[in-house]
Amino acid sequence: MAEVRLHDLTKRFAQTVAVSDLSLDIADGEFVVLLGPTGAGKTTTLRLVAGLEKPDSGRIEIAGHDVTALAPAERDVSFVFQQYSLYPHYTVYQNLAFPLRAPARRWATADIDRRVREVAALLRIESKLDNRATQLSGGEMQRVAIGRALVRTPAIYLMDEPLSSLDAKLREDLRIELKRIQRDLGATILFVTHDQIEAMTLADRIGVLSTGRLIQIGPPRTIYERPDNLYVARRLGSPQINVVAPDALPLADVPAGAHSAGIRPEDILLHCDDGIPAEVLSVEHLGVETVILLSLGETHLHTLLGSHPPLAPGSQVRIAVRPGAALFFDAAGNRIPSNLSEPTRETAYGT
Amino acid sequence: MSSGRTGTTAAHSVVDATSAGRRIAAVVVIAYALITMIPLVWILLTSFKSPPDSIAYPPKVVFEPTLEGYVNLFTTRSRQTPEYIESLGPPKTWYDALVRKRNMVITGPSRFADRYMNSVVIGFGSTFLAVALGTLAAYGFSRFRVPLKDDLLFFILSTRMMPPIAVAIPIYLMYRTLGLSDTALGMIILYTAVNVSLAVWLLKGFIDEIPREYEEAAVVDGYSRLQAFWKIVLPQARAGIAATAIFCLIFAWNEYAFALLLTSGEAQTAPPFIPLIIGEGGLDWPAVAAGTTLFLLPIVIFTVLLRNQLLRGITFGAVRK
């Protein structure tokens, strides 16, 4: 396990700048998740670290050594590919053993066998060890692909959406396993996903990417509560943050230069006697909670309530914003730091 | 041949048209197979006939099989008087006996076995070389940035556009100067040169189909590029390699014109030799047929052996696209 540093990496493909001036320090034993829309350069970043692409400029260090010019085999990384590339002419067992049989490692057969079975048990594919890679279900293929990375203990694990074709339960279990492996082995992991829940629960730090740039990096809670700009604010949270004109709602302490205000749906309080009136446009039951679309004249707001609120479309409510919860952004979309202390979320009720 | 042609085109009758079409297609294929098989079967039968049976009119379909053709193919014989044959004592082997019935004695082996071995060495040797070189070249063209790639590929293919015999005279002169005339090495080089262009093109297609991700995965797992090629690309290109090898072998095995021109003794292959098998008073048809049958055999065996590889290779990969 080792720390990994990326210095000002840039990678272009013809006209496209896939990764642009990206700098990122991943501490030893840290779990960093890259989050971003399609084409943001997540896969390219992982490929640069693995050595499958050469950066146009910039430097990569693994464990203090400059590896920018090294071949992938010399970098001691393992990679779970987005398109899980299982060798179709091998069985599951042979696929899992493949990295351990690499000339650089030369494990003893008995050790290989033990390790392969251990990882197969972890991923619940013991019974499929003798299947050919082509005779598997989609989810089993993906687990074999993860397994091929986990058999080794490299300097860093690179994982490109490794849980995307698994059912929710298995995904949750593997999330816990990954987290455990990371803690037990002190593994360094760079993980790519689209799923914000996955990012929130796994990451020590989340890096938000957009068109090749690292927009913000920080612990999940910071990214969620104190986004640097509107883009990051919109990337996290479901339903999305409400972005309104700062004067659309009575908000306290609107800083000078505020161009828009962002209010998370859960920060809108209904049934406040001293609130401003709003009309319910729609009520969407999602089981656990209910998403309510409100209209205040021109402005539309999403808000979130518990499972069965006694509200119907058309009814009138009075609303307020939890004091201090609003985020303010300037004309360029950057957040204006609040002059109070950072927003606090006190309990509504609880212990 | 599309089976749709026979059916009507309304949405629901497509179902019937298809099965009717398939039946017709099956009949056509079987009939075609039978027709193409007839000459081959006839050659096989003739190789087991006696010389008089082989030229009997009307042709005999039912006859007493004999190995005379094969014996004649592998031996040289001379005609002797019955008295002389009598004086030799009883025949020592079954083939002596067979030959003596026609008032002949075996004077030695024919050159067929040598020619046949030449064919085997030259045919398989050049096939191996063409496929080996072709695979490496095709891999390079498929995976690396080669300057002028498209032009080079076209150039390689263009060598195949000209009928090879058009360069026969220059090659003849060149070979004489280089001392490659009438040598197995010369023929191997020649056939390899002709085949390698085909091999590169065919194999490039197959290797292009193998996703790069496999090699990338192997390289990250700690294998070198060459090891990845050996462990990952080659096994998956097996089908393509088998198909290419069959094409190359068929060309090298059947080639007649160059063999006739460039080989006369030492390195002569079977194709120019077989028509020269002359018996007493004209062609010895059973011996010619025997030569042809034996000549066909390696290709048949090779194809049957590789057939499994051909089929096995055509499976879906496990890469998500």
Place this chain on the structure above:
Amino acid sequence: MAEIRVENLHKSFGDFIAVRESSFTVRDGEFFVMLGPSGCGKTTTLRMIAGLELPTSGRILLDGEDVTFRRGAERDIAFVFQLFALYPHMNVRQNISFPLRIQRLPRREVRRRTEEVARLLRIDHLLDRPVGGLSSGDRQRVALGRAIVRRAKAFPMGEPQGALDAEFRELMCEELRLLHNRIGATTIYVTHDQIEAMSMADRICVMDRGEVLQVAPPIEIYERPATRFVAGFIGSPAMNFLPAQGRLAPGATEIRLNGATVPIPRLHAALDHPEAILGVRPEHIHIADDGPLRGSVYSVEYMGTRQLVTVDTGVGRLKVRAPNTVRVDDGDSVALAFDTRRLIVFDPASDLAVASAAFTETADG
């Protein structure tokens, strides 16, 4: 359009049984989603319906006609394999009309139907463009167009095998559902993603280990799961299963959990087993000032808008989904209250749910 009936379908690979004696009916015009954990046999079932795989035994009826042993091409079913496999050397029109041209329909008919489909998918302005420069959403519409232009009786859809990103997947699902609403073709869709299933399906078929466990509309699957597996599989995080005292008579409205008494929906049937399992979803537990069950907070997982609180209680560890406005910390002592109408009792012997008021009344109030 068509109804697909699957009767006792069975498929084994060697001695491994991938699909076991499955029976269900896909109704005419329905959007039918097959859902289940990885490796449960969804794709295999779909491939048998599409005619890409032969069953070991059982029957498949398409509009009452036995098609079990017909080849895929003879079934009048358009299998949508990979939604993105377009022919790169053809333009949009040629791509869409491809299946018609192989059927050798008259030129005019091909033209008419291609344009009709293009209009339906709102890509008629792109018809003469090469597929190379299209956005991914448009490419996907073209691929869909090629599938529906045949006017097949049914559309089995394999999982879009690409590692589509979540956003794109969402877009595609929306597109599929909208298209289904417009043309109403019988569609069978396979997914491992319950959110996708819940939002798209008319009815969901939940499978496990090759067996069909329940076929019902999404809400019913969520609110009235037939078995413990279905209850545990649907919903994330999964339903909590608490050990409770059994031997309940019909009409019972309470259940005992290690000393605590919890009201439950009135039972309609008896539970003879000495033990019972009480199923309660994390979203139906509230952290309250008082409630029948007390425990201490084991961990708090932050999920942005919501948080997942794991609480250790006398009946085991359970998960609670709470808004992020509830501030609790590891080690805090909390009380838990249950949403009575949503509790389900399972029989530990058969794993089946015990019939109760939760199954007969809608829980919405």
